[in-house]
Amino acid sequence: MSGAVKGPVLILGAGSDIARACARAFAARGCAIQLAARDPARLEADRADLETRYGVAVSLHAVDALEVESHEDVVARLPDLPMVAICAVGLMGDQDENAGDMRRAALVFRSNFEGPASLLGVLANRMEARGSGTIVGISSVAGERGRASNYIYGSAKAGFTAYLSGLRNRLAGRGVHVVTVLPGFVATKMTEGMDLPGPLLAQPDEVGRAILAAVEKGRDVIHVRRIWRLVMAVIKAIPEGIFKKTSI
Amino acid sequence: MTRLSGWGRFRPVETRVAKARGEADVAAALAGGPLIARGNGRAYGDSAVSPGLTLDMRGMDRMLSFDPVRGVLVAEAGVLLADVIAAFLPRGWFPAVTPGTKFVSLGGAIAADVHGKNHHLDGGFGAFVDWVEVMGADGKIARAEAGSDLFDWTVGGMGLTGVILRAQIRLRPVETGWIVQDMRATQTLAATIDMMEATNDAPYSVAWLDCVTQGAMMGRGLVMLGRHARLEDLPREKRRKPFATPKKPVLRLPVDLPAAALNGVTRRVFNAGYYWNGRRKPGPRLVDWDSYFYPLDAILDWNRGYGRAGFVQFQCALPQEAARPGMAALLGAIAASGEASVLSVLKRFGAERGRFSFPMAGYTLALDFPANDRSLKLMERLDAITLDHGGRFYLAKDARMPRAVMEAADPRVAAFRAMRERSGAAGLFVSAQSERLGL
Numbered sequence: 001m002s003g004a005v006k007g008p009v010l011i012l013g014a015g016s017d018i019a020r021a022c023a024r025a026f027a028a029r030g031c032a033i034q035l036a037a038r039d040p041a042r043l044e045a046d047r048a049d050l051e052t053r054y055g056v057a058v059s060l061h062a063v064d065a066l067e068v069e070s071h072e073d074v075v076a077r078l079p080d081l082p083m084v085a086i087c088a089v090g091l092m093g094d095q096d097e098n099a100g101d102m103r104r105a106a107l108v109f110r111s112n113f114e115g116p117a118s119l120l121g122v123l124a125n126r127m128e129a130r131g132s133g134t135i136v137g138i139s140s141v142a143g144e145r146g147r148a149s150n151y152i153y154g155s156a157k158a159g160f161t162a163y164l165s166g167l168r169n170r171l172a173g174r175g176v177h178v179v180t181v182l183p184g185f186v187a188t189k190m191t192e193g194m195d196l197p198g199p200l201l202a203q204p205d206e207v208g209r210a211i212l213a214a215v216e217k218g219r220d221v222i223h224v225r226r227i228w229r230l231v232m233a234v235i236k237a238i239p240e241g242i243f244k245k246t247s248i
Numbered sequence: 249m250t251r252l253s254g255w256g257r258f259r260p261v262e263t264r265v266a267k268a269r270g271e272a273d274v275a276a277a278l279a280g281g282p283l284i285a286r287g288n289g290r291a292y293g294d295s296a297v298s299p300g301l302t303l304d305m306r307g308m309d310r311m312l313s314f315d316p317v318r319g320v321l322v323a324e325a326g327v328l329l330a331d332v333i334a335a336f337l338p339r340g341w342f343p344a345v346t347p348g349t350k351f352v353s354l355g356g357a358i359a360a361d362v363h364g365k366n367h368h369l370d371g372g373f374g375a376f377v378d379w380v381e382v383m384g385a386d387g388k389i390a391r392a393e394a395g396s397d398l399f400d401w402t403v404g405g406m407g408l409t410g411v412i413l414r415a416q417i418r419l420r421p422v423e424t425g426w427i428v429q430d431m432r433a434t435q436t437l438a439a440t441i442d443m444m445e446a447t448n449d450a451p452y453s454v455a456w457l458d459c460v461t462q463g464a465m466m467g468r469g470l471v472m473l474g475r476h477a478r479l480e481d482l483p484r485e486k487r488r489k490p491f492a493t494p495k496k497p498v499l500r501l502p503v504d505l506p507a508a509a510l511n512g513v514t515r516r517v518f519n520a521g522y523y524w525n526g527r528r529k530p531g532p533r534l535v536d537w538d539s540y541f542y543p544l545d546a547i548l549d550w551n552r553g554y555g556r557a558g559f560v561q562f563q564c565a566l567p568q569e570a571a572r573p574g575m576a577a578l579l580g581a582i583a584a585s586g587e588a589s590v591l592s593v594l595k596r597f598g599a600e601r602g603r604f605s606f607p608m609a610g611y612t613l614a615l616d617f618p619a620n621d622r623s624l625k626l627m628e629r630l631d632a633i634t635l636d637h638g639g640r641f642y643l644a645k646d647a648r649m650p651r652a653v654m655e656a657a658d659p660r661v662a663a664f665r666a667m668r669e670r671s672g673a674a675g676l677f678v679s680a681q682s683e684r685l686g687l
Contacts, residue, residue: 017269017307045270045310045312045324046310048310048311048312048313049310049311049312052311052312052313052314052321052323052335053311053331053334053335054335189267189269192266192267
């Protein structure tokens with residue numbers, strides 16, 4: 001799929017910084033926007049913002065990514081089946097706490113893999129039946145290789161990345177396209193307080209623009225900043241015997 | 249802890265930084281001790297860095313409502329003027345007052361009561377604000393309506409009355425995205441001021457001064473007048489899309505230039521070249537809004553051009569009756585020092601408003617110098633000349649003024665301090681600048 005993007009655009013996990021940037025990028029193209037989050041009342045200001053800036057229609061929807069049983073209903077109740085569905089749901093937590101308490105780890109697994117996979121799976125099935133649509137999953141470079149500093153979150157994202165890849169394979173030729181986004185570091189609430197190198201750190205609006213461009217051009221897998229492709233190629237090429245002794 | 253400075257990159261301050269995404273974050277930050285709100289960091293000095301917490305307001309950047317009949321916008325403090333222009337110029341509205349960069353936040357524009365090329369007729373940014381919502385020392389949100397005490401202290405109050413959360417502003421209806429600019433070269437300072445007096449009814453008016461040339465030609469310059477182009481001012485082919493202006497490439501300055509790059513020689517060459525280039529094309533012509541109002545925005549990181557040590561701005565206002573001798577004395581001191589400001593801008597101010605705003609009826613002169621011992625010495629001399637002529641200083645530009653100079657220049661300081669004590673703002677809303685100046 002390529003050319004002018006069509007709405008409505010559904011944004012799951014709409015309260016995040018990246019989600020806000022995505023909503024603005026697509027609304028600037030004139031797309032109607034559906035914002036979905038656990039507590040949609042908190043999205044009123046974002047709705048007003050999108051309507052005021054871009055004059056597009058915006059609707060708010062309640063969705064809990066962890067309540068998998070509800071997902072068929074949530075999607076069925078949307079005013080329109082979206083043309084583009086972007087999943088920005090995720091939870092990082094603290095690696096040491098996650099590793100020390102498997103209940104926390106399970107929450108991270110479910111928030112980054114099970115929930116997003118379920119929501120996008122429901123949407124993908126309906127888009128496939130319609131024969132059109134784009135699914136965008138925001139995964140992470142952390143899923144490219146497990147590291148001591150981030151492997152709970154990273155392994156959930158690895159699952160999500162593999163899921164998106166399989167979904168893309170399944171739907172190729174069925175009119176539905178799947179974009180995998182591996183953003184690298186982004187200046188958001190999640191990374192606040194971390195000391196991250198400037199050239200590797202993207203701003204949320206860069207991510208929003210990159211996702212819009214990927215949807216318009218029908219790209220499969222994107223890194224927001226190109227340098228991440230190189231960084232991850234190096235990290236993935238290190239032999240395991242050496243890698244296990246490093247702290248990256 | 250982070251090292252943070254204003255746009256001039258002069259003397260960074262060690263500060264903690266937190267980002268506010270909603271008013272709950274502001275309230276939480278307030279509970280943690282002294283802070284100052286920061287918008288997009290375009291104040292040149294230390295107005296928006298705190299020795300305590302610097303609260304980044306860019307996360308509160310939502311537009312909340314717009315009345316398309318009256319051009320009234322309600323928005324959060326972190327919205328940039330660039331966002332306002334992007335959203336509303338295509339619908340025929342433009343900021344009623346704009347400073348020389350579109351990358352200022354709404355909160356910052358109100359806190360500094362920024363002025364534009366139309367101050368002589370329209371007043372400052374605050375003249376087009378209907379109300380401001382401010383979170384005070386008690387953590388409560390007050391809506392200050394125009395004309396109220398809190399409003400008059402907050403507009404121009406440099407964020408020292410509380411954290412500006414939201415505001416309602418009035419935009420200006422325009423028919424096109426173009427400006428009819430009329431450039432006129434002058435031979436002397438007196439002629440420059442004469443020209444500005446004679447053209448006082450021009451909606452926009454500003455003069456660039458050559459501050460290198462000494463003697464009789466001192467203060468020669470280019471007076472740049474402007475008005476929003478009407479539809480009939482545009483050539484026929486532009487009338488169908490009157491708000492479409494050429495998209496300018498965004499340039500970046502990816503590295504700090506060596507401090508020597510903008511040295512005496514290059515500044516001299518620049519001043520002479522700018523003058524003669526301007527003289528070659530006098531008279532009215534059409535200029536797009538971006539080139540007219542924001543020429544420096546074309547290079548995103550232009551502040552890196554001064555090298556690592558950064559640069560320092562000097563901007564004073566002189567009352568009308570003292571403007572001619574005062575400006576002559578200031579330019580004389582600069583020329584005699586051998587320093588040259590890269591850009592020297594002279595502007596007519598209209599009547600004073602608010603209780604702590606910078607503008608006063610008269611003239612203002614803005615200068616910038618690379619930060620070094622010689623220029624800092626020169627600025628002490630300029631401080632003294634300003635005081636001798638009954639002038640005052642622009643806090644959004646200041647990075648180095650001693651407390652005694654501020655107190656001598658501005659008798660309003662005592663009342664400002666008393667207000668801050670009464671409201672509880674004194675210990676809580678603190679910038680490096682407010683500490684330096686004892687505000």
